[in-house]
Amino acid sequence: MNMRKSVPNIGRLVTGRGFHVHNRLVSQTPRLKCSSTGHQTVPKARCFHAFEKLRSSGTHGEEYEKERPPATQHEPHHRYPPWSPPKKGILSVLPSRWVPYAELSRIEKPGGLYGFYMAYLIGISYAACLATPMLPPASVAGTAGILLIYNVFLRGAACTVNDILDREYDRQVARCRNRPVARRAVTPAQGYVWYGVQTLGAGAAIACLPSPLLALAYAVPIQLAVSLYPLCKRYTDFPQLVLSAPIAGGVLMAAAAVGLDPWNMPTWALTGATASLTLSHYIWTTIFDYVNACQDTADDVKAGVRSMAVRYQNTDLFISVLGAAQVGCLVATGVLAGFSPIYFAGAAGGNALWLTAMVKTVKRSRPDICAWWFSWGGLLVSGTTVLALMAEYYSKIRSKAELEEES
Numbered sequence: 001m002n003m004r005k006s007v008p009n010i011g012r013l014v015t016g017r018g019f020h021v022h023n024r025l026v027s028q029t030p031r032l033k034c035s036s037t038g039h040q041t042v043p044k045a046r047c048f049h050a051f052e053k054l055r056s057s058g059t060h061g062e063e064y065e066k067e068r069p070p071a072t073q074h075e076p077h078h079r080y081p082p083w084s085p086p087k088k089g090i091l092s093v094l095p096s097r098w099v100p101y102a103e104l105s106r107i108e109k110p111g112g113l114y115g116f117y118m119a120y121l122i123g124i125s126y127a128a129c130l131a132t133p134m135l136p137p138a139s140v141a142g143t144a145g146i147l148l149i150y151n152v153f154l155r156g157a158a159c160t161v162n163d164i165l166d167r168e169y170d171r172q173v174a175r176c177r178n179r180p181v182a183r184r185a186v187t188p189a190q191g192y193v194w195y196g197v198q199t200l201g202a203g204a205a206i207a208c209l210p211s212p213l214l215a216l217a218y219a220v221p222i223q224l225a226v227s228l229y230p231l232c233k234r235y236t237d238f239p240q241l242v243l244s245a246p247i248a249g250g251v252l253m254a255a256a257a258v259g260l261d262p263w264n265m266p267t268w269a270l271t272g273a274t275a276s277l278t279l280s281h282y283i284w285t286t287i288f289d290y291v292n293a294c295q296d297t298a299d300d301v302k303a304g305v306r307s308m309a310v311r312y313q314n315t316d317l318f319i320s321v322l323g324a325a326q327v328g329c330l331v332a333t334g335v336l337a338g339f340s341p342i343y344f345a346g347a348a349g350g351n352a353l354w355l356t357a358m359v360k361t362v363k364r365s366r367p368d369i370c371a372w373w374f375s376w377g378g379l380l381v382s383g384t385t386v387l388a389l390m391a392e393y394y395s396k397i398r399s400k401a402e403l404e405e406e407s
Contacts, residue, residue: 326355
């Protein structure tokens with residue numbers, strides 16, 4: 001019998017430290033030469049004696065802690081270490097007193113901003129395709145820039161009030177316990193003041209839009225809905241459906257911002273196309289936030305947080321069914337609006353490919369992958385729709401220019 005083969009198992013049973021402890025003990029324990037093979041081995045009795053000596057010394061926890069293999073990326077204590085002052089990124093260059101407020105607004109995490117802002121880019125692009133007279137590209141770009149500033153404030157205010165209302169839950173969830181209000185770096189009262197400042201910033205951005213009053217009619221309910229969303233996690237399993245409504249409302253608000261009133265379209269077909277496009281983004285936002293919540297399912301169950309991610313555990317089926325409905329809505333939009341094959345290939349085809357990739361890769365056992373999709377999914381999936389609509393808009397500009405040349 002080769003005595004060395006039994007040593008690793010003994011090490012794990014006695015100390016739980018694995019091969020590092022085994023190697024140290026084997027190197028420090030006297031060896032005997034086997035008469036049959038000539039190999040040097042560690043006698044089992046001596047190995048047990050060495051382990052007992054180590055355990056009785058009371059120092060093995062400190063002595064060997066530094067030799068343990070680093071935690072894997074899936075271990076909670078490694079993925080979510082205790083909070084420390086940021087040493088890189090945008091937060092590291094801010095004054096220390098500003099950092100908690102910047103964290104409340106999530107300025108260092110643009111994934112959520114993509115989730116908010118892409119609805120507005122979709123709405124502007126869609127309006128540019130249908131508006132009469134045709135919107136000049138400079139006007140489209142300028143409105144997109146103003147709405148980007150508006151969304152920075154809107155998303156920051158939404159995250160701020162979320163952290164205030166969810167502070168007790170956040171302290172029970174590994175991913176969220178380091179948030180400013182949860183770790184008591186900011187008081188709820190200070191958080192509400194910051195929420196008010198950001199709300200005023202959003203209002204100032206709206207005032208700069210081409211049709212500010214029409215846009216404001218959509219902005220007010222959007223602001224109220226995103227602010228009340230955190231309370232829904234206490235009373236319903238469907239908070240994602242609540243959050244999706246104001247975010248998808250950005251499609252309507254953006255169209256209104258450039259003068260295309262979604263409730264006063266020239267034909268019923270275009271009204272249906274607008275509703276279908278908005279519904280498509282509503283469904284996508286539900287998927288998007290569902291995947292984000294899949295990171296915290298175990299902690300959410302313990303803390304009593306309710307969500308669709310807790311209720312519907314089969315991620316493949318959930319994303320597949322809702323993804324098919326989302327792509328179907330995009331197809332309906334193209335048919336009703338009379339768009340060209342450019343739109344169908346880019347919007348419907350591109351979204352179908354990204355959603356298939358989500359089905360294949362999103363796993364609750366891999367919260368890092370869920371986090372990746374939350375960080376980049378809004379940009380990739382909704383960005384595909386934006387590019388398809390902008391390509392449609394560009395084709396209409398070219399067609400108009402050709403007609404003018406012929407005439």
